[in-house]
Amino acid sequence: MSEKVLNHQIAVVTGATRGIGKSIALALAEAGADLALVQRSDNQETKEQVEKLGVKCEIILCDLNESEEVKKVIPQVVEKMGTVDILVNNAGLQKRHPAVEFPEADWDEVLNVQLKAVWLLCQGAGKVMTEKKKGKIINIASLLSFQGGLYVPAYASAKGAVGQLTKALANEWSSLGVNVNAIVPGYVATDMNTALIEDPVRSRQILERIPAGRWGDPDDFKGPVMFLASEASNYVHGHLLPVDGGWLGR
Template sequence: MNSISRLFDLTGRTALITGSSAGIGYALARGLALAGATVILNGRNEARLARAADTLRSVGATVHTSNFDVTDADSVSTAIAHLEDHVGALDILVNNAGMQRRAPLENFSVAHWDELMRTNLDSVFLVGKAVARHMIPRGRGKIVNICSVQSELGRPHIAAYTASKGAVKMLTKGMAIDWGPHGLQVNGLGPGYFKTELTEALVNNPEFSNWLIGRTPSRRWGDVEDLIGAAVFLASDASNFVNGHILYVDGGVTATL
């Protein structure tokens, strides 16, 4: 293996990816596994987690699963301590768990606001803090928080989501500032519009899809595989002097009006 390849090699490292039984989280877990990492899948549905793990194992990946609630502080602390003791030191954390709720802001319920903020923002704080407390004494660690083009841009009827992802962007910078002196790198990965189960209705809506493709300099939707290279970069030694940065993988959406 040449020196450049070694920069991106994750062999011997362990990565926890939250919300990774499907969609973007699963794609990122698969990418890290293909780069050599042992991956830990997390999600709420144990059956889906088991299926995702079996699929990854079928291509030679080393996979564990951890079914804990990323929005519950006690569950997070217990799960991270268990993983550290029984799977091994966590070298990489990808905070991917998230959700979307759409409604005009004046009609957006307090219950949905609280649910969305707990899932999209509180989970990043809770899991990030729990993992960082183990990384800090070791003097190393990679944390990748999944942001969004909505960390920068707004759209009708998703003000709450935009607020949550804007907060994740700034929390990422705060984590980098506090934990950088301890040897950690904390960065954000900001997907644009990607074809997933959650966006299927938009993909199949000709009016929206045509608008989006025309709005995107790369003139297409993103495929989840497009995120893997950026994720491996941010999780590997190749990014050892990258800290507090948000890497947008969006086909150029954030670059143009």
């Protein structure tokens, strides 16, 4: 992307070390945004690629399963980079078990990372954005914001709630200049879906239902995130944007 439409805006992205999050971070950097990458580890790979694009990048270490750490993220970003203009809540994890056997510890971890951390980061960023009357929050939802899935009750519950949280925050903050929207990925070839991809029956069943005829690629999310992060979406509020190869329309 040649146009620096996000020139020196400060974008916070969680889970950018791989997959969709990495593609999103690179898209924002290509558009001129400076990045704060929220990570569990000090993995430098995405940071190095971002900096090669001529923008600034900071790593904020945080375990999203630990609420007290999450609460410190936005203040750290403001201290290091001055403000927050864009927040992308992308980080996630998956735990698969039959519902009757689903461990409570796994339930808590999924809900903490996929929902509570999203809420706390939205709340922290919202305080900054509503004060200056400008900002973009982009949550990464899921097809399971609409559907129930199989063997993933915690993930489905969290992602359903992310969709409703997106709408609730949009209702409060739209008039204050803050856009809160969500992207809804379909089936994407990432590490989280390795079990499905390697299951010949499920992989075939999924592929047969996708009108586009292929699994998604992380780079398929560069365009949608740029739309929601830029002024092109200034009148878009509380929207859940499917990027699913046509799955929901089938």
